[in-house]
Amino acid sequence: MSTSISRLMARVAILTALVAFAASTYAQIPAASSARAIPTEVEQSEVRVTQIIARAEDHYRKGKLNLEDSKREQARQEFDKAVDSILESGFDVRASQKLQTYYLELVERIYREEVPTQQPVAPNAATMQLVAHNTQTQEPAKTPATGQIGFRDQKFEPSPLDVLSKLVLNTDETTYTNKDAEDLEAAKKNVNFAFTLNPLIQGYINYYQGRGRGTMESGLRRSGQFMKLARKIFAEEGVPLDVTWLGQVESAWRVKAVSWASASGLWQFIPGTGRRFGLRQNAYIDERNSIEQATRASARYLKFLAQRYNGNWELAMAAYNTGEGNIDRAISRAGSNNFWMIYPYIAQETRNYVPNILAVILIAKNPEKYGFKGIKPDAPWMYDVVRVPSATSLQLIADATDSSIDQIRSLNPELRRDITPRGEIYDVRVPAGRSKQFASLLQRIAPERRETARVISVAPGEDLQSVANRTGVNVAQLQAMNNGVDLKSTTKLVVPNSNVKLTKWVRATAAKPGEAAPAAGIDKVRARKGDTIARIAAGRNLDANDVARLNGIPVDAELKAGQEIKIPSSAPAPSRRR
Numbered sequence: 001m002s003t004s005i006s007r008l009m010a011r012v013a014i015l016t017a018l019v020a021f022a023a024s025t026y027a028q029i030p031a032a033s034s035a036r037a038i039p040t041e042v043e044q045s046e047v048r049v050t051q052i053i054a055r056a057e058d059h060y061r062k063g064k065l066n067l068e069d070s071k072r073e074q075a076r077q078e079f080d081k082a083v084d085s086i087l088e089s090g091f092d093v094r095a096s097q098k099l100q101t102y103y104l105e106l107v108e109r110i111y112r113e114e115v116p117t118q119q120p121v122a123p124n125a126a127t128m129q130l131v132a133h134n135t136q137t138q139e140p141a142k143t144p145a146t147g148q149i150g151f152r153d154q155k156f157e158p159s160p161l162d163v164l165s166k167l168v169l170n171t172d173e174t175t176y177t178n179k180d181a182e183d184l185e186a187a188k189k190n191v192n193f194a195f196t197l198n199p200l201i202q203g204y205i206n207y208y209q210g211r212g213r214g215t216m217e218s219g220l221r222r223s224g225q226f227m228k229l230a231r232k233i234f235a236e237e238g239v240p241l242d243v244t245w246l247g248q249v250e251s252a253w254r255v256k257a258v259s260w261a262s263a264s265g266l267w268q269f270i271p272g273t274g275r276r277f278g279l280r281q282n283a284y285i286d287e288r289n290s291i292e293q294a295t296r297a298s299a300r301y302l303k304f305l306a307q308r309y310n311g312n313w314e315l316a317m318a319a320y321n322t323g324e325g326n327i328d329r330a331i332s333r334a335g336s337n338n339f340w341m342i343y344p345y346i347a348q349e350t351r352n353y354v355p356n357i358l359a360v361i362l363i364a365k366n367p368e369k370y371g372f373k374g375i376k377p378d379a380p381w382m383y384d385v386v387r388v389p390s391a392t393s394l395q396l397i398a399d400a401t402d403s404s405i406d407q408i409r410s411l412n413p414e415l416r417r418d419i420t421p422r423g424e425i426y427d428v429r430v431p432a433g434r435s436k437q438f439a440s441l442l443q444r445i446a447p448e449r450r451e452t453a454r455v456i457s458v459a460p461g462e463d464l465q466s467v468a469n470r471t472g473v474n475v476a477q478l479q480a481m482n483n484g485v486d487l488k489s490t491t492k493l494v495v496p497n498s499n500v501k502l503t504k505w506v507r508a509t510a511a512k513p514g515e516a517a518p519a520a521g522i523d524k525v526r527a528r529k530g531d532t533i534a535r536i537a538a539g540r541n542l543d544a545n546d547v548a549r550l551n552g553i554p555v556d557a558e559l560k561a562g563q564e565i566k567i568p569s570s571a572p573a574p575s576r577r578r
Helices: 002-027 038-068 072-087 097-113 178-188 199-209 213-237 241-251 271-276 292-308 313-322 324-334 339-345 348-365 394-400 405-411 435-442 464-471 475-481 533-539 544-551
Strands: 116-118 129-133 145-148 383-388 426-431 454-457 492-495 522-526 564-568
Touching: 038 072, 038 097, 072 097, 072 271, 178 199, 178 348, 199 213, 199 348, 213 241, 213 292, 213 348, 241 292, 241 313, 241 348, 271 292, 292 313, 313 324, 313 339, 313 348, 324 339, 383 435, 394 405, 394 435, 394 454, 405 426, 405 544, 464 475, 475 492, 533 544, 533 564, 544 564
Parallel strands: none
Antiparallel strands: 116 145, 129 383, 383 426, 454 492, 522 564
């Protein structure tokens, strides 16, 4: 027994020495080193990323099989599940380069698979008609899709969410006093939905009063273009009007905003959610970038989410950002349906998102109280709507309305090509007051020529020969394309798109010897920070469309400080012909 005890004691001593040596060696590893913990974390992360990708790829594969079997609806459902399985995995996509790369490639693959072609349908002149002035567009007739074609690239702007999702408030911004708490309590009473106050809301107010001031000022100005329409639609759908300010955080009121997750438009729909709420996406059109349709879809989605969470608009807004699946899981983990209780269980982007919107709402309700004085909202979008036949050229529409193709694109941001969708009549927006002029000219153009024809201006006293000389189009062609048109009673002629040398008649002006001929009737001004063509025109009682056309810049485009802008001089007065 004594021998056994001795041996046991010896073994204990040896074990103690070994443990001490191991502890000493372990202690020599710096505390900040990743030599111990990170390999395990990386391995676990890689396994999880692989599982997420495998699930998404399985849904994508099923979608492809359904598509090959002409089961388009089932294919779309599987494609949507592929994207949703990543976004609702609870894993921060941007934390893994592998997952983020896969996600973006997946979205592109799906988008290409779902771009349908439509069989051209010979339009009838009777299908063209004036629809309305600034009214909700009617749903155009749809044609079954039978294949796939590509689409042209468009210019997009980064979504402000990509910056705000990474925002970290500094020490000054997180300062929260009793006075702040009292002010928030008073301001809360003016908001038309219930929410819980939190110091983070004041933190974002402080941010916008400081380093985020430019973003807030720009948003308050640009909101004027869309807020009237947004409030009307939200009211019709039963959504609190103050929730419309979600658009400022989502896109800063930029119709071409796009996020890292391929969310697009004023209301930042990803492709799958857009389709869920009726937004068409094909080779010719992406209604996520529309104005009326996307705004209505946004209101309906928000209402659906609010109903899901028993009228809790904080949870509804959080789910709008991250998906209802992620919010459902956070509620389950927290054991509460209070946003501030689930806060630790949601992604950082969504943690920033909700207090950010609440801060924007409070400032927008009373901007002067928070130091935003004298900010004049931009004028609301003004336009007419004209129903046109299949495949009508946007260049033709611009010519016929005395505007530019950029202006027509800006009025119709959902169009992905420079023609309206093939195979369907379409409600196109044109500059306000130009619809009758356009409709009259369109009736003179044969349906089969509306994709390629151009319209040119004719000066008083010009004959067909002089027009032929300056355009390169022979007289016989001009007569054939303008049959029965009397040059004495018109200022417009239709010409083929090819070989047109000059489309605008310019009267020569005399100049003094040694001087260049001045541009008659044109003044120049310099834009200030935040100016738009609409704002400059309004301040000088000019027609915004005339100024936009003169500069080749869309009415609502934000100008650079100091940018030189041409305007019609006061003598003669700017043309207001409609």
